[in-house]
Amino acid sequence: MAVSPTHYAQPSEPALSRNDELLRGIQSNQRAAAGALIDHVSGPVNRLIWVLLGADSEHDDLVHEVLDLVLRHAHRVRDAAAFDGWVRTVTLNVVRGELRRRRWRRLFVPAELGLDELDNAVPDEQARERVRRVYRTLDSLSADQRTALVLRFIEGYELTEVADALGCSLATTKRLLQKAERRFAALHGEELGASP
Amino acid sequence: MNHHSSLTEVAHTLPDGPTPLRRNAQRARALAAFDRRQQAAPRWRVRLAPLVAACIAIALVWLSVGHHRVVAPTAMAPLVSRDDGAMLALDAPLVAREHTVALRFNERSTVALQPGATGQLTAVDPAHVEVTLAEGALAAEITKGTGRRWLFRAGPYEVAVLGTKLRIDWSTTRGAIVVSVTEGRVAVTGPGLDRPRSVSAGESFDSALLPHTADEPDEPALGEFTRAAAMPRARAPTTTAPPPSWRQLLDQGHRAEALSEAKRAGVFRRINELNGDDALLLGSAARLEHQRALAASLLQRARVQGDDAGCEAAFMLGKDAATAGNWALAAQLFGEVSRAERSCPFVEDATGRLISVSIEQGETERAATLAKQYLARWPSGTWAALATTAQRAY
Numbered sequence: 001m002a003v004s005p006t007h008y009a010q011p012s013e014p015a016l017s018r019n020d021e022l023l024r025g026i027q028s029n030q031r032a033a034a035g036a037l038i039d040h041v042s043g044p045v046n047r048l049i050w051v052l053l054g055a056d057s058e059h060d061d062l063v064h065e066v067l068d069l070v071l072r073h074a075h076r077v078r079d080a081a082a083f084d085g086w087v088r089t090v091t092l093n094v095v096r097g098e099l100r101r102r103r104w105r106r107l108f109v110p111a112e113l114g115l116d117e118l119d120n121a122v123p124d125e126q127a128r129e130r131v132r133r134v135y136r137t138l139d140s141l142s143a144d145q146r147t148a149l150v151l152r153f154i155e156g157y158e159l160t161e162v163a164d165a166l167g168c169s170l171a172t173t174k175r176l177l178q179k180a181e182r183r184f185a186a187l188h189g190e191e192l193g194a195s196p
Numbered sequence: 197m198n199h200h201s202s203l204t205e206v207a208h209t210l211p212d213g214p215t216p217l218r219r220n221a222q223r224a225r226a227l228a229a230f231d232r233r234q235q236a237a238p239r240w241r242v243r244l245a246p247l248v249a250a251c252i253a254i255a256l257v258w259l260s261v262g263h264h265r266v267v268a269p270t271a272m273a274p275l276v277s278r279d280d281g282a283m284l285a286l287d288a289p290l291v292a293r294e295h296t297v298a299l300r301f302n303e304r305s306t307v308a309l310q311p312g313a314t315g316q317l318t319a320v321d322p323a324h325v326e327v328t329l330a331e332g333a334l335a336a337e338i339t340k341g342t343g344r345r346w347l348f349r350a351g352p353y354e355v356a357v358l359g360t361k362l363r364i365d366w367s368t369t370r371g372a373i374v375v376s377v378t379e380g381r382v383a384v385t386g387p388g389l390d391r392p393r394s395v396s397a398g399e400s401f402d403s404a405l406l407p408h409t410a411d412e413p414d415e416p417a418l419g420e421f422t423r424a425a426a427m428p429r430a431r432a433p434t435t436t437a438p439p440p441s442w443r444q445l446l447d448q449g450h451r452a453e454a455l456s457e458a459k460r461a462g463v464f465r466r467i468n469e470l471n472g473d474d475a476l477l478l479g480s481a482a483r484l485e486h487q488r489a490l491a492a493s494l495l496q497r498a499r500v501q502g503d504d505a506g507c508e509a510a511f512m513l514g515k516d517a518a519t520a521g522n523w524a525l526a527a528q529l530f531g532e533v534s535r536a537e538r539s540c541p542f543v544e545d546a547t548g549r550l551i552s553v554s555i556e557q558g559e560t561e562r563a564a565t566l567a568k569q570y571l572a573r574w575p576s577g578t579w580a581a582l583a584t585t586a587q588r589a590y
Contacts, residue, residue: 034230038223046213046222051206057519059214060222060545061484061512067226069449072233101486123581127209134206153203185199 019080054135055121099143137188145180224541333365353386372404451481472501507540548579564590
């Protein structure tokens with residue numbers, strides 16, 4: 001289901017106050033604050049990794065990496081209004097790093113077997129296969145192209161929001177997206193053509 | 197179907213994320229890592245406390261014996277800030293571009309990097325302060341009577357100060373230092389000096405004017421003592437802070453560098469000496485860096501230590517065995533985790549995966565039994581759909 005990037009919008013007053021409280025708690029290393037922080041960020045973090053990687057078998061490990069980084073470094077975030085954006089940046093950096101490593105490894109190591117998480121996530125076989133094809137195509141894009149495409153067309157981010165998430169100018173983001181769309185269209189057409 | 201609609205279909209087809217049960221397991225795992233860090237920190241401080249106390253005691257003895265008078269150094273390390281009011285972090289680089297960057301100490305000493313200079317404050321404690329000048333010039337006014345020893349390093353040279361006003365110029369291209377003293381006295385040591393050179397008020401020392409001997413290793417007239425005095429002090433490069441530990445690198449998210457540093461420090465030659473938490477930390481990093489063999493050794497070490505770290509390690513080993521298609525090993529490991537204490541956050545996931553592995557192995561009776569047990573405990577679990585199918589089919 002489509003999800004608007006609600007966490008991207010400037011936080012409301014109650015949300016700011018909540019963020020402020022969380023940050024103060026984590027600065028004094030309180031366990032309860034750590035739990036509350038995880039509860040606050042777990043949804044957006046899981047969602048981003050889920051859509052970027054497609055119910056991946058290493059999903060939980062990557063979520064853990066992000067949560068661990070957030071708990072270790074949240075005490076450095078001084079501005080409560082910037083906290084949610086910072087968590088998103090950490091998440092995107094972890095995922096993009098993982099995507100780059102996988103592309104490198106695929107040059108040398110054949111694709112690995114593994115238990116397919118999509119079986120549990122999408123019960124309908126045909127829908128599952130269509131989703132699988134999309135992610136196989138996305139695997140052929142660069143980390144930045146994939147991220148831009150997923151944020152724009154699956155998560156429904158505005159162009160300015162994609163640019164902000166990637167840390168690029170709007171012009172660069174537009175060029176990146178155009179290139180990503182062209183490449184995806186060409187490869188996905190091949191993918192669809194090759195499917196029985 | 198065009199590519200836009202393919203992507204949009206994913207948005208509508210894929211659920212929002214993993215099940216709440218799986219997110220609970222993520223939460224428990226993250227909090228377990230948080231708890232381990234909290235427990236590790238005080239032990240580190242407790243081990244270091246006697247060493248710090250010993251250093252302060254030695255400094256006290258040196259000061260009272262070396263100066264033939266009882267001088268109690270200020271009990272606290274001086275507070276230091278930059279002239280823009282920001283507090284200074286040790287080893288943080290200081291760069292003076294077009295303006296002077298001044299460090300002000302609360303006992304009224306000042307160290308001013310002149311425009312174009314770079315340096316670092318490398319040590320501050322009750323007994324001494326060390327400043328490294330990487331390039332350019334600094335001017336210093338050091339308050340007398342604190343009993344604190346000041347040391348300025350510039351390349352291979354050291355300028356020891358007790359209370360004085362001085363200027364130090366250091367050029368890396370010329371490899372030369374100039375020390376000018378306007379008040380008090382300093383001692384300079386370094387290449388070309390076989391004993392400390394005293395520089396008093398109104399005097400200057402320029403190393404470029406020293407006769408060259410240090411660059412002629414075959415010179416037969418150089419005896420052992422002189423050769424040793426001509427060599428720079430055997431220290432780590434003065435402009436480089438000590439390398440971060442593997443823990444610090446992991447803390448900063450630099451996994452590959454952390455593993456390299458742990459290897460360099462010989463940690464992997466002594467895996468059997470690692471405690472469960474450290475073995476798990478390094479094993480997780482190696483796993484995410486796809487260093488399979490290393491990850492397996494480290495996680496196995498964590499596994500045998502038991503407790504929460506052992507449970508998590510066994511679960512990861514199980515996942516890796518399944519990835520490699522080693523179903524027998526995966527079954528053994530997931531089975532172990534599924535029988536673990538309730539506090540282990542991976543019991544549900546491991547049990548579900550064990551159902552799947554059992555099917556892969558053709559162990560249909562086991563799959564059906566496990567499926568029944570799974571559904572009894574976790575009717576809405578991540579693997580509920582598979583468990584239901586297995587129970588019906590077998």
